[in-house]
Amino acid sequence: MQRESPYPMVSIDEAQRLIREHITLLGVEEIDVLRDAAAGRVLAEDVYGVEPLPDAPKAAVDGYALRSDDGSAPRRVIAEVTAGAMPGLRVEPGTAVRIMTGAPIPDGADAVIAVEYTDERDSVLIVQRTLRAGDNIHTVGQDIAVGQLVLARGTTLGAAEIGLLATVGRARVMVYRRPVVAVLATGDEVYEPDGEVFPGGVRDSNRYALMAAVREAGGLALSLGIARDDVNVQRAAILAALDQADVLLTSGGVSMGTRDLIKPLLAELGTVHFGRIAFKPGKPTTFATIERPASVRSAPLLAFGLPGYPVSSLVSFEVFVRPALRRLQGDAHPERPHVRVTLCEPIRPSADRPEYQRAVVSWENGRLMARSTGRQGSSRLLSMLGANALLIVPAGMTPYAAGAELDALMTGHLAPPGASSGSSSAQPQ
Structure with a gap:
C-alpha cells in the first residue's frame, strides 16, 4: 500500500516564515579588529565618532x-x-x-x-x-563629526568597515558569535570521497559542499561524518550535534523510504515545523527544533533535514538555511538580492511546484540576461557549476519563451556578457 507523508505541504514563503520565527540571535563577543579575522563578522553595537575628522583644517x-x-x-x-x-x-x-x-x-x-x-x-x-x-x-569634522553614527549594529565588516573602525580608533568591537553548524551525511551507500567505493555506492559530496557553503555564510562548520542507516547511529549523531552546535544540517534520509530515518528521529527528539515544501528541487526539506537540557542555558538546536540529491541539498541551503545563518549572527540584510532578468532561451516550468533553476546572469545591452546551466536534474551537480543565480520559475504548463522576464535570486557576482557555465546548454529538464 502506498504510504502518505504525515506532513502537509507548505509554501516557500510559509517555510521561510516558520524558520524566522525560531531564530534567536547568538551571543556577542569582543574581537580585536587589528589582529583577529574581522572580515565577515557582524557588528553587535553601534559605533560613533568620538573626535572630529579631520581634527584641524x-x-x-x-x-x-x-x-x-x-x-x-x-x-x-x-x-x-x-x-x-x-x-x-x-x-x-x-x-x-x-x-x-x-x-x-x-x-x-x-x-x-x-x-x-x-x-x-x-x-x-x-x-x-x-x-x-x-x-x-x-574643514574640521568634514569626514566624521563628533557623535556621528559611523557603523550601525548589524553591519557586516568588510575592507571599508574595518578601515573606518581603525580611523575612529576602535581597535576592539563587539560582534555576534558565529553559528556552529554540524553537518551530517546519512546512508549505507555513502562513502568518503578519497576511499574505496563499492558497487552502488556514492562519494559524499554533500557534506563537503555544505560545509563550504556554511563557511561562506559566516558559520563555523563541524563535520559529524557519515551515519549509516541505523536508527541508533543517527540518533547518537543528532544528540552529538545538540551538545556541540547551534544548527544541524543532515543530507539524505528525509524522503519516504523505509531507511529514511531523519524525519522520525527529529520528531522523536524535538518538534518538526514542516516536513514538505512546494518547492523544486527539495520538496522533502525538513525543519525542526530540538530543546536542550534544562541545565543548558541555550536556544534550541535548529535542525534542517536536506535532501540527498546534491543539487537539491545546495539549492535548499541557499533558499532556507543561508538566510537563517545570517540572521543568527545579526546580519541586518540576511537575504540574497532578488533581480528581474530576461531569458536568453526558453525555460520549461515544473507543472506542480515553483522551481529554482540554476542560471548564469550577466549585464548585456542595458539588461540583466539569464542563461540556463543546462539540464536541471537534482542529481546533476554540474548544473551548479558557474551558476550565479537561481531563476524563480512559477509552476505551470506553458514554457517561458526567450525574451520573457523572471525573478532571480543572485547567489554570486555578475558574469561577463555572454558567459555560460561551460556545461551543456541543452533544454532544462
Missing part, C-alpha cells in the same frame, strides 16, 4: 596655503608645511606657504591653490587662478 591638494583676499598679486613663499607637521607660523598678507596634501592649514591662510596652477621662482609665487575662501581645504 587640512590641505586637500599639494600646493600653497595663502590668503584669498590677496587676489592675483605675487606672494613671498615663507615656509613649507608637510603632512603630520604643526606649522606654528602665520600667513600674513602678501605671503604664502608651500603645503602638502593632509598638512594642517597655517593661521591666516583661508585657501589652498594646487601646485599646477602656480609658478614659483626665487621664492616668489605667481598664482594663475582666482581663489575663494575655503578652496581645497578639508
